[in-house]
Amino acid sequence: MHRSFLHLLIIWITFWPFSVSAEQPSRAAIATAHPLATQSGMEILEQGGNAFDAAVAITAVLAVVEPYSSGLGGGGLWLLHRATDGKQVMIDGRETAPGSASAMLYLEKNGEVKKELSLNGPLAAGIPGVPAGLVYLNEHYGRMMLAQNLAPAIRYAREGFQVTELYRKLAGFRLDVLRASKDAAAIFLHENEVPPSGHLIVQKDLANSLIRISEHGAPGFYIGELANRLIDDVRKNGGVWRSDDLAGYKIVERQPIITQYRDIRVISAPPPSSGGIVLGQALNILQNFNLERLDNITRKHVIIEAMRRAFRDRAAYLGDSDFIEIPVERLLDQDYSEGLAASIELDRSTSSEELGVFPVAEQTGTHTTHFSILDTEGNRVAATLSINLPFGSGFVPSGTGVLLNDEMDDFAIKPMQPNAYGLVGDEANRIEPRKRPLSSMTPTFLETGDHVAILGTSGGSRIISTVLLGVLDFADGNLPKSWVSIPRYHHQYLPDEVQFEQNGLTAIEQAGLRELGHTLSEKDRAYGNMQAILWWKKKNLVYAASDPRGEGEAVTSAIRPHR
Ligand code: DON
Numbered sequence: 408m409h410r411s412f413l414h415l416l417i418i419w420i421t422f423w424p425f426s427v428s429a430e431q432p433s434r435a436a437i438a439t440a441h442p443l444a445t446q447s448g449m450e451i452l453e454q455g456g457n458a459f460d461a462a463v464a465i466t467a468v469l470a471v472v473e474p475y476s477s478g479l480g481g482g483g484l485w486l487l488h489r490a491t492d493g494k495q496v497m498i499d500g501r502e503t504a505p506g507s508a509s510a511m512l513y514l515e516k517n518g519e520v521k522k523e524l525s526l527n528g529p530l531a532a533g534i535p536g537v538p539a540g541l542v543y544l545n546e547h548y549g550r551m552m553l554a555q556n557l558a559p560a561i562r563y564a565r566e567g568f569q570v571t572e573l574y575r576k577l578a579g580f581r582l583d584v585l586r587a588s589k590d591a592a593a594i595f596l597h598e599n600e601v602p603p604s605g606h607l608i609v610q611k612d613l614a615n616s617l618i619r620i621s622e623h624g625a626p627g628f629y630i631g632e633l634a635n636r637l638i639d640d641v642r643k644n645g646g647v648w649r650s651d652d653l654a655g656y657k658i659v660e661r662q663p664i665i666t667q668y669r670d671i672r673v674i675s676a677p678p679p680s681s682g683g684i685v686l687g688q689a690l691n692i693l694q695n696f697n698l699e700r701l702d703n704i705t706r707k708h709v710i711i712e713a714m715r716r717a718f719r720d721r722a723a724y725l726g727d728s729d730f731i732e733i734p735v736e737r738l739l740d741q742d743y744s745e746g747l748a749a750s751i752e753l754d755r756s757t758s759s760e761e762l763g764v765f766p767v768a769e770q771t772g773t774h775t776t777h778f779s780i781l782d783t784e785g786n787r788v789a790a791t792l793s794i795n796l797p798f799g800s801g802f803v804p805s806g807t808g809v810l811l812n813d814e815m816d817d818f819a820i821k822p823m824q825p826n827a828y829g830l831v832g833d834e835a836n837r838i839e840p841r842k843r844p845l846s847s848m849t850p851t852f853l854e855t856g857d858h859v860a861i862l863g864t865s866g867g868s869r870i871i872s873t874v875l876l877g878v879l880d881f882a883d884g885n886l887p888k889s890w891v892s893i894p895r896y897h898h899q900y901l902p903d904e905v906q907f908e909q910n911g912l913t914a915i916e917q918a919g920l921r922e923l924g925h926t927l928s929e930k931d932r933a934y935g936n937m938q939a940i941l942w943w944k945k946k947n948l949v950y951a952a953s954d955p956r957g958e959g960e961a962v963t964s965a966i967r968p969h970r
Pocket of ligand 1: 774775776793794796814847865866867
């Protein structure tokens with residue numbers, strides 16, 4: 408090697424990390440599903456916190472002000488990028504099955520499914536991961552005190568937040584379940600009815616539970632007085648939690664799934680989420696087509712067929728990788744995707760039956776939450792949090808203020824038995840003690856030489872296709888405002904139909920897709936709630952957008968975190 412070149416190389420290697428961290432965004436950006444969460448995140452950045460501190464504050468505030476979406480009684484996946492060393496990791500705070508849970512938990516002796524029990528009441532609840540996630544994020548990545556990061560949430564729990572139209576709609580959807588829990592009804596309803604808009608929801612018990620965590624860390628939730636209260640009331644009401652389930656809960660750091668779509672590096676959620684693999688596989692398939700050259704209907708047809716194939720493999724292979732072998736490399740292999748792409752015919756739909764078939768039912772209404780953060784050091788967070796259905800299981804253990812999830816329904820409670828989102832699964836996602844149910848949450852980063860994007864959404868099984876459409880819109884050169892707004896359509900292999908939100912496909916597109924053999928199913932409303940950020944590095948511009956379908960807020964600000 409030429410000496411001066413070698414010399415240059417050594418200089419480059421020595422200063423490389425420095426030159427990476429010198430590339431900093433001109434503005435910080437936060438997009439969340441609730442204005443109070445966005446404002447609390449900014450408050451923490453102004454106090455000197457970094458994106459990870461803001462993520463702690465936002466997670467906790469959402470637990471208070473969006474009780475229908477996420478909470479201390481639920482789980483979350485936080486995808487992180489740390490600017491100082493470029494570390495990218497997913498903090499897995501997904502719920503786990505209780506130790507005594509088995510594949511028979513929701514089945515009668517004759518094999519019939521006891522459906523209600525995986526959705527409503529304490530038997531539906533997995534062991535929560537959010538409390539441990541808050542503490543873990545704070546300890547390992549934040550720079551502020553936990554109490555400081557939890558302060559905004561404690562404030563809103565004590566002082567109350569106002570009921571919105573979205574709250575009313577979702578509380579109405581879960582009214583019976585909320586009425587069935589004494590504490591849930593007292594906190595989330597008004598005189599046992601959906602509260603009026605503007606009504607103040609005050610959560611004194613939840614404030615105390617948050618204070619306990621801020622004072623004692625994770626043990627404040629998982630061991631001792633609060634844990635005992637949770638367990639006592641869960642068990643009194645038909646649940647199966649034990650103290651070792653809570654005491655044994657562990658956060659896991661996982662390597663993200665990284666795939667390449669054209670010049671875009673896609674960094675997304677690994678198992679126990681299906682998000683990164685299904686997204687990566689769909690993009691790998693689409694890489695074999697020149698999407699720009701296809702007419703509008705053929706383009707949509709090809710995207711739908713890619714979704715169908717990726718979701719088929721989800722049903723067959725995906726679950727908690729701590730319990731099962733997942734053939735990740737094969738699923739994301741270019742040759743494998745080429746084969747799948749070759750099976751797509753441009754002039755007709757493939758029926759899911761041709762790919763192998765399982766029985767399925769319809770979906771129900773849903774909610775969950777996503778937020779995206781970029782700080783001016785270049786740290787990033789994409790986090791999706793859930794308690795599954797709106798207001799989770801609807802059950803609040805007495806005196807705790809903690810609304811429990813119904814995430815156990817994300818397991819295949821019986822092989823090929825559709826869950827609340829119509830998703831099917833098999834052995835890979837069967838219930839086992841301490842196992843994490845398969846998720847669709849897809850917090851994602853996109854990177855090109857010039858751009859960094861941070862995005863994700865709620866939407867149950869449709870999360871993955873919503874993110875996919877966002878990625879393709881990014882690839883087309885559009886900005887976050889467009890990714891969060893574009894009309895949405897979805898295929899998940901089974902049921903064998905193209906689902907689309909209200910006005911998601913034009914009449915001409917519908918006719919064209921029918922002509923190709925697709926069965927269409929229009930949903931009676933819009934779905935998803937995407938929160939997205941783009942940092943255009945070359946021009947050092949930062950954009951943020953919140954889905955117009957939701958009530959969220961996206962802001963950018965020139966705040967510089969203190970060191
Ligand atoms: O983890 C999952 O895939 C589901 N529990 C997410 C639920 C959801 O997105 C509901 N939202 N609209």
